[in-house]
Amino acid sequence: MKDTDQEVKYEKSSIQGTAAALQEEMEGFMDQAVRLAKKAYLNGDTPIGCVIVKDGQILSKAYNQRNKKKNTLGHAEIMAIDKASKRIGDWRLENCTLYVTLEPCQMCAGAILQARIPRVVIGCMNPKAGCAGSVINLLDMKAFNHRVDVVTGIREEICSSLMRDFFKNLREGKGFSLK
Numbered sequence: 001m002k003d004t005d006q007e008v009k010y011e012k013s014s015i016q017g018t019a020a021a022l023q024e025e026m027e028g029f030m031d032q033a034v035r036l037a038k039k040a041y042l043n044g045d046t047p048i049g050c051v052i053v054k055d056g057q058i059l060s061k062a063y064n065q066r067n068k069k070k071n072t073l074g075h076a077e078i079m080a081i082d083k084a085s086k087r088i089g090d091w092r093l094e095n096c097t098l099y100v101t102l103e104p105c106q107m108c109a110g111a112i113l114q115a116r117i118p119r120v121v122i123g124c125m126n127p128k129a130g131c132a133g134s135v136i137n138l139l140d141m142k143a144f145n146h147r148v149d150v151v152t153g154i155r156e157e158i159c160s161s162l163m164r165d166f167f168k169n170l171r172e173g174k175g176f177s178l179k
């Protein structure tokens with residue numbers, strides 16, 4: 001084998017190693033968001049959880065409390081953005097990654113843009129109301145001066161099964177307990 005082939009091989013395996021590490025990191029933070037989504041579930045709120053991460057550390061956590069607080073602004077992402085801004089003393093959440101179990105709505109996608117968050121990682125999509133690619137993609141519009149890198153499908157099955165269970169319980173009038 002020529003030296004150059006060997007170099008190419010090393011390079012490839014290090015890229016694959018980096019990709020695997022990134023995937024693992026994203027799944028780890030999404031697991032935290034799922035834990036928060038379960039808190040919403042137990043309160044009878046749509047199970048959506050969110051964490052904002054900066055420099056590999058969780059800056060803020062929140063879960064959907066719209067029903068509990070009887071407030072439209074009680075979405076997980078809005079509250080996580082609020083907490084993160086208070087924590088760092090800046091409305092700009094540059095160099096942050098927002099993890100959310102369900103594709104953001106138009107209000108939260110708007111807040112993500114306004115906060116200049118550069119990267120969003122999504123668990124499962126929301127075909128009927130999502131604004132990060134389903135109904136519209138507010139996070140990636142040429143006309144806006146800020147655009148967001150979006151990663152989808154991280155822990156998708158667990159995020160979507162939480163939603164399915166929740167709405168099944170709601171329809172059947174069962175309580176909101178987790179198996």
Ligand SMILES: [Zn+2]
Pocket residue numbers: 075076077104105106107108109
């Ligand atoms: Zn929202």
